[in-house]
Amino acid sequence: MAEPSLHTYLFFCNAITLLLVVSPCLGLGLDTVREFLTREEDTIVFSLIERAKHPLNLPAYQDHACFGFGPSGRRRNDSFVELFVRESEEIQAKAGRYQSQEEIPFFHSRVPFTLAPPYNFTTDLYPAAASVNVNDAIWGFYFNQLLPLLAKNGDDGDYAVTAASDLACLQALSRRINYGRYVAEVRFRGDQQRYTSLISSKDKDALMELLTSEAQEDVVKRRVEKKAMVFGQDITLDGPTETGDKNTSQSSFKVVPSVVYKLYDQWVIPLTKKVEIEYLLHRLD
Amino acid sequence: MAEPSLHTYLFFCNAITLLLVVSPCLGLGLDTVREFLTREEDTIVFSLIERAKHPLNLPAYQDHACFGFGPSGRRRNDSFVELFVRESEEIQAKAGRYQSQEEIPFFHSRVPFTLAPPYNFTTDLYPAAASVNVNDAIWGFYFNQLLPLLAKNGDDGDYAVTAASDLACLQALSRRINYGRYVAEVRFRGDQQRYTSLISSKDKDALMELLTSEAQEDVVKRRVEKKAMVFGQDITLDGPTETGDKNTSQSSFKVVPSVVYKLYDQWVIPLTKKVEIEYLLHRLD
Numbered sequence: 001m002a003e004p005s006l007h008t009y010l011f012f013c014n015a016i017t018l019l020l021v022v023s024p025c026l027g028l029g030l031d032t033v034r035e036f037l038t039r040e041e042d043t044i045v046f047s048l049i050e051r052a053k054h055p056l057n058l059p060a061y062q063d064h065a066c067f068g069f070g071p072s073g074r075r076r077n078d079s080f081v082e083l084f085v086r087e088s089e090e091i092q093a094k095a096g097r098y099q100s101q102e103e104i105p106f107f108h109s110r111v112p113f114t115l116a117p118p119y120n121f122t123t124d125l126y127p128a129a130a131s132v133n134v135n136d137a138i139w140g141f142y143f144n145q146l147l148p149l150l151a152k153n154g155d156d157g158d159y160a161v162t163a164a165s166d167l168a169c170l171q172a173l174s175r176r177i178n179y180g181r182y183v184a185e186v187r188f189r190g191d192q193q194r195y196t197s198l199i200s201s202k203d204k205d206a207l208m209e210l211l212t213s214e215a216q217e218d219v220v221k222r223r224v225e226k227k228a229m230v231f232g233q234d235i236t237l238d239g240p241t242e243t244g245d246k247n248t249s250q251s252s253f254k255v256v257p258s259v260v261y262k263l264y265d266q267w268v269i270p271l272t273k274k275v276e277i278e279y280l281l282h283r284l285d
Numbered sequence: 286m287a288e289p290s291l292h293t294y295l296f297f298c299n300a301i302t303l304l305l306v307v308s309p310c311l312g313l314g315l316d317t318v319r320e321f322l323t324r325e326e327d328t329i330v331f332s333l334i335e336r337a338k339h340p341l342n343l344p345a346y347q348d349h350a351c352f353g354f355g356p357s358g359r360r361r362n363d364s365f366v367e368l369f370v371r372e373s374e375e376i377q378a379k380a381g382r383y384q385s386q387e388e389i390p391f392f393h394s395r396v397p398f399t400l401a402p403p404y405n406f407t408t409d410l411y412p413a414a415a416s417v418n419v420n421d422a423i424w425g426f427y428f429n430q431l432l433p434l435l436a437k438n439g440d441d442g443d444y445a446v447t448a449a450s451d452l453a454c455l456q457a458l459s460r461r462i463n464y465g466r467y468v469a470e471v472r473f474r475g476d477q478q479r480y481t482s483l484i485s486s487k488d489k490d491a492l493m494e495l496l497t498s499e500a501q502e503d504v505v506k507r508r509v510e511k512k513a514m515v516f517g518q519d520i521t522l523d524g525p526t527e528t529g530d531k532n533t534s535q536s537s538f539k540v541v542p543s544v545v546y547k548l549y550d551q552w553v554i555p556l557t558k559k560v561e562i563e564y565l566l567h568r569l570d
Contacts, residue, residue, distance in 0.1 A: 038519075039338065042334070042520075042539075043335060043338070046331040046334070046335065046516075049327070049331070050328060050331065053324065053328070059402040059404075060402065080380075080400060080401070080402055083380075083400055084376075084380050084400065087376045087379070087380075087400075088373070088376055091369075091372045091373055091376055092445050092449065094372070095365070095368075095369050095372075095444065095445035095448065096444060096445050097443075097445035097446060097449075099442070100442065100443055100446075102443075103446070115365060115368055115369065115372075116365070116444055116445065117344040117345065117365055117444055119344075119440075119442030119444070120442075121442055155404075157384070157385065157404030157405075157406055158382075158385050158387075159380065159381060159401055159402060159404070160377050160380035160381050160382035160401065161382060161385075161388070163380065164377065164382075168453070219522060222522055223520060223521070223522050226520055226522065227520050230515060230516075230518075230520055230526055231331075231515075231516050233515075234323075235327075235508060235511055235512050235515055235529070236508070237504060237507055237508050237511065240528075241515055241526065241527075241528035241529055242526075243525075243526035243528070244520070244526060254327075
């Protein structure tokens with residue numbers, strides 16, 4: 001067979017370019033989504049282990065214990081950690097973090113992306129549903145319910161380091177849970193007729209049933225618990241390495257593995273499904 | 286025996302308070318130092334694994350590819366990542382991060398700690414030597430030598446997330462390496478006479494010999510390599526868990542374990558010893 005001519009070569013190059021431009025969904029499939037979610041589990045477990053390194057540091061979380069001033073120069077009543085997250089997110093907004101739809105800030109600001117080198121982001125999400133998120137719920141359960149299970153009582157004064165650690169946990173949880181938008185988009189594309197009918201009739205119960213696989217959720221919960229064991233053990237050169245069976249005492253790990261199981265069982269999985277349903281309800285807008 | 290009276294009780298309380306105030310070295314000993322350094326290994330390995338999740342993202346590192354403006358409003362020639370680190374450190378300075386002597390910024394600013402709740406930090410370091418650090422060397426080897434070994438070629442445009450990941454690596458490495466100041470302080474206190482004589486004669490070679498334990502360094506290097514294997518594996522519910530022996534292919538981990546060995550061998554350990562010696566040379570100032 002003859003070598004392809006330059007014309008043939010260029011034709012294929014153009015065809016591929018065209019395909020990339022007109023098909024924003026290229027690359028988004030069930031496998032990519034699953035791979036992303038599995039990899040994010042590691043990020044979440046790492047961030048929890050890092051937060052657990054520090055004591056609770058209560059003054060960082062108390063309302064009215066604030067030492068910052070609002071833009072008007074008046075004293076604000078936010079906690080230290082809230083001010084820290086707001087100001088850090090502002091820098092990250094300026095640096096273009098929220099140009100990618102995978103990232104959603106906890107506090108919105110209108111800072112232009114002045115620092116960021118230009119990049120043409122494509123989108124896989126349906127525009128009218130893309131901004132669906134449950135960051136308020138994540139903020140609430142993280143500080144009120146999860147943090148007291150992670151951090152030991154105590155105060156070492158390292159509030160900035162602690163708050164930076166909280167921000168890393170919040171960002172990882174937000175990225176993972178709000179990724180439900182991508183899960184929903186993939187499922188919608190895979191069975192448009194069925195989803196269109198349920199969305200049109202706003203049948204939340206049937207949607208929830210369609211989105212739920214208890215067997216798969218059980219695998220995820222047991223896997224994150226195992227990750228907490230493997231990543232949260234003390235590694236010595238000669239000692240045995242923890243393989244994630246349940247015989248070792250939970251207290252010998254840096255984060256109690258059952259807390260990570262609970263995190264997924266009570267918050268991550270239910271909130272992801274909430275995001276999926278909200279996204280789908282706007283999928284035909 | 287009679288119950289201790291209130292007076293006796295108050296006497297002991299006062300004595301303990303006095304001890305805490307006049308003895309800033311309380312709590313700093315070889316065991317604390319070793320425990321800190323071992324725990325920081327986990328933080329470093331986690332941060333490297335997280336950075337390796339993203340492609341190289343070259344535009345973030347190119348000089349003159351900058352889209353920010355200096356305080357004077359004039360265009361600056363720093364790279365994006367340098368601007369990002371500067372601005373992030375400024376927020377963290379405002380939040381009081383550098384009130385603790387364990388933390389040293391890469392770029393100094395004179396931002397007051399306006400956000401931070403008050404805390405009385407004690408210090409374990411000798412004031413004239415406390416600011417010794419090798420952050421410039423850390424910045425250099427991280428971007429020029431380590432990063433190309435961590436990140437795969439590619440560009441996904443997520444420069445802000447990537448730069449935040451770099452900052453986490455830099456901060457972990459800086460805290461670990463510059464902790465050499467604490468190591469040196471503990472060693473000095475443990476053998477004041479010998480160290481005083483070597484410091485007075487500025488005998489760097491003898492100091493280096495005194496600070497070096499090849500057997501101990503070998504343990505550390507092999508342990509961090511094992512940590513890269515255990516923390517950087519893909520965890521499945523039923524599959525075997527990697528225990529850190531060398532039979533598995535290096536490429537099946539999220540960060541190549543021998544790169545982490547090399548990081549400690551070529552940079553972390555030698556630079557820590559450099560910090561120790563510099564600190565000691567100022568210990569009698």
